[in-house]
Amino acid sequence: MQASFLVQLVMLLLLGISVVSWTLIFQRSKVLGSARNEMRKFEDKFWSGGDLNRLYQELAARNNLAGAGSIFVAGFKEFMRLRQSASASPQAVMDGAYRAMRVSLSREVDNLEKSLPFLATAGSISPYIGLFGTVWGIMNAFIALGEVKQATLAMVAPGIAEALIATAMGLFAAIPSVIAYNRFSHQVEKIENGYLNFMEEFSAILHRQSHSSSNAG
Structure with missing residues (x-):
């Protein structure tokens, strides 16, 4: 509390950065934990052998859909829309469904990475902000030494x-x-890899459905 005004400002800034960082740490930890749990639950339901149309209707009715479920809904919705078009080839149907899933994937990853840039910036600049306060404090100590003929510890302390x-x-x-x-x-990288693996597996399923319906027609 008896530090110079500029060093007090540095300390307050670092305290604010620390409080915001810890708030974001707890928030991101909760978000990423929920994302991992959601992915496990969705994959269990998806690979249980149920009807995809029924699963789509169930998930599409949710208001807070996120994660792999959101990617599935985006891809299946576009797949069904394009397949109903008589002019769309099986490859065009697959390309459209895959693009829709890629857009949804980007949106989900952006949500998972939210606030991470602040943590990276805080980790990078905080030592330099503290170093600025260090330099200023030592400079004041040397100034105090220069103003007296005989230095004491109480003056520089x-x-x-x-x-x-x-x-x-x-x-x-x-x-x-x-x-x-x-x-x-x-953790975000692992979750994103899980989403990408699901996209590839789901695309293979849609590919088989697209070509089977095309051959049947």
Whole structure:
């Protein structure tokens, strides 16, 4: 509390960054955990052997649809729409369904990656903000030394103390942000790979349905 005004501003800024970072860490942890659970539940239901039309109607009726279910609904909806068109070839039907799933996939990944750039930025700049406070505190200590003929510890201690506190706060804000960013990025990558694997498997199913109906016609 007795630090210089500029170092106090640095500390307040680092405290604000830390509070926002921890808020986002808890929020993202909950979102990614829900996404993993949703993907497991959807895959269990999808591969249970039920009717795809029935599954589509059930999921399309939901208001808060997300994850693999959203990708499935987007692809199946476009597949059914194009298949009803007499001018659409089986390949055109498949291409349209796959594009619809890609758009839905991008939307889902963007939602999962929300707030991660802030954590990356906080982890990158917080040590430098703390270092600025450190330099300012040490500079004040040297200024205090230069104004007297005989230096004492009591004269330089406040400047050194505020410099060390600024450094510590910079690390306190940066380390959790970096750890969380790396962990969440890995989790998002795994979830995205799960979505991509589902898209390929679902595309194969739609491909068989498209060609079987074409041959039957």
